Amino acid sequence: MDQSEELSELISGIYDAALDASLWKEVVGKAARFVGGPGAAIFSKSPVAANGNLHCEYGTDPHYRQLYFDKYLALDPATTGQYFADIGQPIAISDLMPYSDFLETQFYKEWVQPQGLVDFVSAVLDKSVNNAAMFGVFRSEREGIADDEMRARMRLIVPHIRRAVLVSGLIDHKSAEAATFADTLDGLGAGICLVDATGRIVHANVACQVIFDAGDFLSAAGGRIVARDVKINQALQEVFAAAGSGDAAIGTQGIALPLRAADGACYVAHVLPLTSGARHIAGLAYAATAAMFIRRAALDTLSPPEVIARTYKLTPTELNVLLAIVEIGGVPEVAAALGVAETTIKTHLGRLFVKTGAGRQADLVKIVAGFATPLIA
Structure with missing residues (x-):
């Protein structure tokens, strides 16, 4: 092979x-x-x-x-x-x-x-x-x-x-073990829609039908899926067509496509091809080439460490040392916890002082504490 x-x-x-x-x-x-x-x-x-x-x-x-x-x-x-x-x-x-x-x-x-x-x-x-x-x-x-x-x-x-x-992650596999493919889709909380290569809807579960009926960010027009956003709509049509050519053809398309409702709510769509492997049987049964999964998305919020790293342009290692200084304490303790030499920690600590403007370790602790969400539970 x-x-x-x-x-x-x-x-x-x-x-x-x-x-x-x-x-x-x-x-x-x-x-x-x-x-x-x-x-x-x-x-x-x-x-x-x-x-x-x-x-x-x-x-x-x-x-x-x-x-x-x-x-x-x-x-x-x-x-x-x-x-x-x-x-x-x-x-x-x-x-x-x-x-x-x-x-x-x-x-x-x-x-x-x-x-x-x-x-x-x-x-x-x-x-x-x-x-x-x-x-x-x-x-x-x-x-x-x-x-x-x-x-x-x-x-x-x-x-x-x-x-x-x-x-x-959207599928409850335990509850779906004895169900048919359609029954599995209909019982899921996420919106699921089976489509052919032209975007024609061949099956939509209850949650997906509710989305279409609202006619907000996604709707069914002429029996086909249409996204309100022009660019997203084009991307969907392209990924549906690619899915018809097999698993490899779909590539990176259709992974976490962003969808935004009129009220600002965020959703995300994932497209799974149904043209190969065990999925081919389900695809043939419904004359479908792809399944689109739609779910409500969590807010895209940066973690406190990520905000700190971006603010002071810290490398991953520098951020790791900074968090350890806050959580553990002095250089000997941090070196022991991270399994490196004290001289290595001192080198990174010096770079942290330069990048953050801090003059001592206590100042580093204050900087971290100044961010909205505490790093230590």
Whole structure:
């Protein structure tokens, strides 16, 4: 199987997993092999609360997996930088800090090295004020640190994983196990509409019909979906047409399309192709090429750390040190908590003083406290 065939099969499996959660582990394993690593995971974590959750994994050690969430997440020097990365952008350790510094951390010496790992390339799938959902692939000593080919392969599949994860989150899989496809759609709280390649509506669930009847940001005109916003309407028609050409053709189109109601309420639409894999059966049954999922969107609010980082133009490592200074205290304590040398913390502290205009650590604490939402619960 050449790369194009492998990619096509993988993308098809990714989208099947959006509707059948039992397929995720197998799909994540295939994604790891395609990108070039022994293991991979879909997970979420917070740089503020230093906690997280594993949603799906393949090829990771159960013992070290538990250790990470129990102890080493708080010591992981990559967490803050991963959270602030652009959605969908592959990020390796060397993108966040000098690799030589990473080798000196407690996290590397006690958690990474014992497993024979050398790198981890992640991409943000979605984020909230305090949390980020990510997909990442590990690199072992055999594969070496991340290279351009690995990054390129990540870019090929991350948009599809993101779409599948976002759609999967809208479906109550447990209640849908024994239901037909139409019954599943009709029982969901999100608006769901099946369309053909021309945007013709072939099935709309109750929640979607309510949206159409309101005739606000989306309506049904002549049996086809029409968006009030001209640019969004054009994007929808293009993604519906692309879905008719198969999974790979849809690419990054139709992921989190923004929709705004007249009263200012924000909604988001995700388009899932129905032309390949297990979804093909449902598509044929309804003469549909795509399913559009519509949900109310949360306010796009920056987290307090992100506001601070943007205000003072801090790097992820500098922000990490700043938060640690506020939460933990002095240089020795922060160095011990982050697993690096005191001289390293002093270097970053000096840069923080220059960028923020602070003259001492107490001033840094006051700066952070001056932002609207406290960083420490």
